[in-house]
Amino acid sequence: MKARAELEIYRRFTGALRGHPLRFWPIVVANVRVACKKKRALFFFYVPPAIAMIVGCFLVYAKFAVEGAMEQGDFGAGPPIQELLAMQATQLLEVRNQIYQILVVLIGFSLLASVWFGSGLLCEDRRAGAHLLYFTRPLTRLDYFAGKFLTAAFFSGAVVFVPGIVICVFATFTSPEWSFLKQEWDLFFRVTAYALVWVAGVGSITLCVSSLASRRVFALIGAFAFFMLSQGVAQVLGHLVDERFKLLSPLDNLEVIARSLFKQFVGQDEPPLAAVWAALAATVALALLVVARRIRRWEVVG
Amino acid sequence: MSAILAAHELGRWYGQVVGLNDLTVEVGPGITGLLGPNGAGKSTFLKLIAGEIRPSRGTVRVLGQDPFGNRELYRRIGFAPQQDALYDAMGALEQVTFLLRLSGFEARPARERAQTALERVGLDPRLKRKVKTFSKGMRQRTKLAQALAHGPQLLVLDEPLTGLDPIGRRDMLAIFRTLAAEGAHVILSSHVLHEVEALTEEILVVHRGRLLAQGRVGEVRRLLSRHPMRIELRARAPRELARALLGLEEVVSVRLGHDDGLVLLETRDAERFFGRVTSLVAEGGFGVQSLESVDAGLEAVFDYLTNG
Numbered sequence: 001m002k003a004r005a006e007l008e009i010y011r012r013f014t015g016a017l018r019g020h021p022l023r024f025w026p027i028v029v030a031n032v033r034v035a036c037k038k039k040r041a042l043f044f045f046y047v048p049p050a051i052a053m054i055v056g057c058f059l060v061y062a063k064f065a066v067e068g069a070m071e072q073g074d075f076g077a078g079p080p081i082q083e084l085l086a087m088q089a090t091q092l093l094e095v096r097n098q099i100y101q102i103l104v105v106l107i108g109f110s111l112l113a114s115v116w117f118g119s120g121l122l123c124e125d126r127r128a129g130a131h132l133l134y135f136t137r138p139l140t141r142l143d144y145f146a147g148k149f150l151t152a153a154f155f156s157g158a159v160v161f162v163p164g165i166v167i168c169v170f171a172t173f174t175s176p177e178w179s180f181l182k183q184e185w186d187l188f189f190r191v192t193a194y195a196l197v198w199v200a201g202v203g204s205i206t207l208c209v210s211s212l213a214s215r216r217v218f219a220l221i222g223a224f225a226f227f228m229l230s231q232g233v234a235q236v237l238g239h240l241v242d243e244r245f246k247l248l249s250p251l252d253n254l255e256v257i258a259r260s261l262f263k264q265f266v267g268q269d270e271p272p273l274a275a276v277w278a279a280l281a282a283t284v285a286l287a288l289l290v291v292a293r294r295i296r297r298w299e300v301v302g
Numbered sequence: 303m304s305a306i307l308a309a310h311e312l313g314r315w316y317g318q319v320v321g322l323n324d325l326t327v328e329v330g331p332g333i334t335g336l337l338g339p340n341g342a343g344k345s346t347f348l349k350l351i352a353g354e355i356r357p358s359r360g361t362v363r364v365l366g367q368d369p370f371g372n373r374e375l376y377r378r379i380g381f382a383p384q385q386d387a388l389y390d391a392m393g394a395l396e397q398v399t400f401l402l403r404l405s406g407f408e409a410r411p412a413r414e415r416a417q418t419a420l421e422r423v424g425l426d427p428r429l430k431r432k433v434k435t436f437s438k439g440m441r442q443r444t445k446l447a448q449a450l451a452h453g454p455q456l457l458v459l460d461e462p463l464t465g466l467d468p469i470g471r472r473d474m475l476a477i478f479r480t481l482a483a484e485g486a487h488v489i490l491s492s493h494v495l496h497e498v499e500a501l502t503e504e505i506l507v508v509h510r511g512r513l514l515a516q517g518r519v520g521e522v523r524r525l526l527s528r529h530p531m532r533i534e535l536r537a538r539a540p541r542e543l544a545r546a547l548l549g550l551e552e553v554v555s556v557r558l559g560h561d562d563g564l565v566l567l568e569t570r571d572a573e574r575f576f577g578r579v580t581s582l583v584a585e586g587g588f589g590v591q592s593l594e595s596v597d598a599g600l601e602a603v604f605d606y607l608t609n610g
Binding site: 128129132134140 | 448
């Protein structure tokens, strides 16, 4: 046997590295992969929404199946055409309401998932000093933030966006003569828009709390406390002092936006929609400002 | 010798706390040891070199460039911080691959380079264990692997020997030597003075945020004229030898040791002393068996510098 020794340790890299336009992408992939190792949390946060989605699809199918059967006269003589059109309009409206109601149920899980998976994203990096490894790479702080934000958005958005879109797709294929697609096509965009607004609101607040906390458990408690307390305080002050205090709650603001997006009833005692949008935008901007400042200040952590 | 690192009046403070103050230094190629007690400013200096933090005043140039926010330069620097810095839920290979992806490598080359780097530092890349189950030594190796995996020109290592057992330290020092032999430059901070001494002669000593000394250990020692150099001689005729040594003007003091044949002396001009002692010994017939400078080592130099 020929003698051999592994003496080479170092091989200087002489090739050219491609400047990747999505430098944050490996962060998203790595963080999602790490989070996906938490099987119990995944099961708890994603199985109920999956069940809700399946039930929603089934209900949509049932509605359109009954409608289709009546059109074909399976239950005796078919109703007149006007009645059929009115019935179809009612069915579509019910499907819209159903999608909204399922989303309302799912946002609870989305909130839990976002806070659970997002609360450690910044504070744990800071605690372990992982940012020291990040920032000696060709990576800007904006890339870093984008990677972390998209990770939080992935976990919260998945619970809102995926079921909503799947139910819409299901309704498209089960509705007679593509009536859902013809008359309710905008629901695809509304679901997408709502998911984006939701992840922007919840994700930015979660990251903000994470950037302020020293440990994940504190961030977890802090984020839940913020959402719950802001809602409670806003409701109490809104009823006792002035309705405009309701704008203090990001969750309530998101709910009002959801109702407007899905053309649901908005009560007279609600603040104006423009004010709700402005309040949410201000909250998100403030949260992002805090995160940006904290990440920038990390250079002095040692 | 072209400097790989040049700092000019470099200062960095954290609010009211001075991390580093007025440091002017040039570091040449090869291995350089950065020494100093806790809180001396070593980590601050290394972070400034690695571009982690911005100087509060002065300038630092690494491989001819300003390191802070210099993404092109980050490709040429490998940094292993003192902190753990690793994700507990990841494996070593996953971790190093991920960091290589952040450096700009495509998925497959990143994985290949990560495997090679882990093998080089003595870790099995097929190891499925998560980092949280790693020993301190394995963590240090993983950190070193991520620092050298992208083939940097300069490795900046903050306390890479801390927490390692003697065998781990020996292996790590061997890796540093090989790295230097292969053409990489290494700047490492350490508390383990004798092992740094075994690794390199080139040192920087910082204390309370200031540079106390730089250069080769022997040269630095010679500059410490306030502390006469102590030399031990063993001879068959110690008393006669001591008497003869007292006649040399560069010898400050001579005394006999407790052991038989031991003579302890202090000199302010070691070079001149060594030049004259040879002929003295040859002519006098004192039966000199050994001659040893006892405080020319790094440990003594470090003590003199930091304790005054």
